[in-house]
Amino acid sequence: xxxxxxxxxxxxxxxxxxxxxxxxxxxxxxxxxxxxxxxxxxxxxxxxxxxxxxxxxxxxxxxxxxxxxxxxxxxxxxxxxxxxxxxxxxxxxxxxxxxxxxxx
Amino acid sequence: xxxxxxxxxxxxxxxxxxxxxxxxxxxxxxxxxxxxxxxxxxxxxxxxxxxxxxxxxxxxxxxxxxxxxxxxxxxxxxxxxxxxxxxxxxxxxxxxxxxxxxxxxxxxxxxxxxxxxxxxxxxxxxxxxxxxxxxxxxxxxxxxxxxxxxxxxxxxxxxxxxxxxxxxxxxxxxxxxxxx
Numbered sequence: 001x002x003x004x005x006x007x008x009x010x011x012x013x014x015x016x017x018x019x020x021x022x023x024x025x026x027x028x029x030x031x032x033x034x035x036x037x038x039x040x041x042x043x044x045x046x047x048x049x050x051x052x053x054x055x056x057x058x059x060x061x062x063x064x065x066x067x068x069x070x071x072x073x074x075x076x077x078x079x080x081x082x083x084x085x086x087x088x089x090x091x092x093x094x095x096x097x098x099x100x101x102x103x104x
Numbered sequence: 105x106x107x108x109x110x111x112x113x114x115x116x117x118x119x120x121x122x123x124x125x126x127x128x129x130x131x132x133x134x135x136x137x138x139x140x141x142x143x144x145x146x147x148x149x150x151x152x153x154x155x156x157x158x159x160x161x162x163x164x165x166x167x168x169x170x171x172x173x174x175x176x177x178x179x180x181x182x183x184x185x186x187x188x189x190x191x192x193x194x195x196x197x198x199x200x201x202x203x204x205x206x207x208x209x210x211x212x213x214x215x216x217x218x219x220x221x222x223x224x225x226x227x228x229x230x231x232x233x234x235x236x237x238x239x240x241x242x243x244x245x246x247x248x249x250x251x252x253x254x255x256x257x258x259x260x261x262x263x264x265x266x267x268x269x270x271x272x273x274x275x276x277x278x279x280x281x282x283x284x
Contacts, residue, residue: 004112007218012116012149014210016123016142018203023127025199026191031132031178035139038170039123042146045162049155057227060237064246066158067238070165071253075260077170081177082264088181089270 009050016043030084030094034077041073112152119145130187132178140171155229 016039023036045066052062088094122142129135143166150159238246 004109007214010214015120018207019123019127022199022203026196029188032135036127053153053227063158063229070161074165074169075257078264079260081173082268084177085268094181
């Protein structure tokens with residue numbers, strides 16, 4: 001039925017990971033940095049599911065890793081947004097360059 | 105070149121295009137919407153790989169939870185229509201170089217090692233099997249991580265409430281006083 005080789009799925013997830021990395025490097029807004037991290041986590045999930053399906057079709061462990069990563073990403077996003085809202089309350093900005101209280 | 109293969113490349117182009125726009129869009133709200141499209145595309149990819157449960161979890165948790173949370177926080181913190189400044193070239197260029205080299209090296213590794221792996225269509229991810237192994241206490245069961253992650257979620261929930269709670273008037277220290 002589907003004859004896409006594993007390597008093409010891996011190319012897709014690699015490209016997605018580095019797109020997320022580009023966003024993390026260039027953006028300075030905390031919300032967009034969080035979104036870039038979500039993209040990177042998703043590309044890792046694609047890898048786990050693809051390896052599970054192509055290399056170990058008799059097992060389910062890759063799926064469980066993907067499920068746990070999704071759960072932890074949800075917890076991480078919630079905590080990050082709480083921190084962002086708190087930062088906005090004290091600094092009136094969510095730019096990481098403005099949060100320099102502990103820099104010097 | 106059958107319909108399934110074409111579908112994969114269409115989904116891949118959607119994911120990458122939406123992802124690229126999500127990290128380059130100048131308006132914060134548009135960026136969040138592109139992220140939403142990218143995550144929906146990844147859920148479609150899971151459907152294409154016939155792991156329907158992961159696809160459903162992806163839609164429920166990411167699209168229904170995280171993106172909505174992000175959009176809420178955009179509305180709480182910024183004017184959603186305001187344009188962000190474009191990153192300076194001094195930050196863009198090193199990031200672009202790092203990303204290009206990373207993609208090249210990883211693509212070379214992939215093309216060296218994973219060319220022969222093909223799908224033999226024996227993969228089955230039924231809901232029953234996932235549920236049984238998730239809550240199994242025997243070998244290869246995932247009950248312990250399941251319980252650990254439930255504690256993690258509880259801790260994250262309480263932590264969020266504590267962090268985002270409005271401090272009472274007595275606790276407020278102005279930044280000038282705190283700096284001394």
